[in-house]
Amino acid sequence: MFGLPASTLRYYEEIGLLPAVEKTKANQRIYTEEHIGRLGAIRCFKETGMSMAKLLEFFTYEEQEHIGEILALLKEQDRHVAEQIEKLQSARKQINRKLRYYSDIKASMDSGSTYPFWGDY
Numbered sequence: 001m002f003g004l005p006a007s008t009l010r011y012y013e014e015i016g017l018l019p020a021v022e023k024t025k026a027n028q029r030i031y032t033e034e035h036i037g038r039l040g041a042i043r044c045f046k047e048t049g050m051s052m053a054k055l056l057e058f059f060t061y062e063e064q065e066h067i068g069e070i071l072a073l074l075k076e077q078d079r080h081v082a083e084q085i086e087k088l089q090s091a092r093k094q095i096n097r098k099l100r101y102y103s104d105i106k107a108s109m110d111s112g113s114t115y116p117f118w119g120d121y
Contacts, residue, residue, distance in 0.1 A: 002039050015052070017042060017059060048081045097121050 009029070012018040018038060022030045031039075038059070045055055054073065061069045104116040 001036065002043055004039070012042070015056065017055060045077065048077060049084065050077055
């Protein structure tokens with residue numbers, strides 16, 4: 001469902017991110033809807049760059065109902081994501097600038113016209 005290797009799931013169990021995973025007599029793990037929901041949250045948070053330490057902190061707070069700490073952690077992660085988005089948007093502008101420039105160079109090569117000047121972009 002999440003494309004995670006079994007070793008990752010076992011690691012999450014070992015460090016406490018996936019608590020109380022029951023097993024069948026054949027030693028197969030039984031994941032509940034709660035586990036699936038938690039894995040979705042873990043994936044989401046990891047995609048935003050949240051560290052394993054922060055993930056553990058979040059879920060520890062969640063279990064102990066520390067709403068103030070949860071809100072602070074999520075606000076911090078939101079700021080981190082906003083900064084990453086801003087950096088990516090800036091990088092994308094630079095890439096698009098170079099894309100236009102080099103596309104125009106190719107067009108100039110194809111037509112035999114003068115190459116564009118970088119300062120015009």
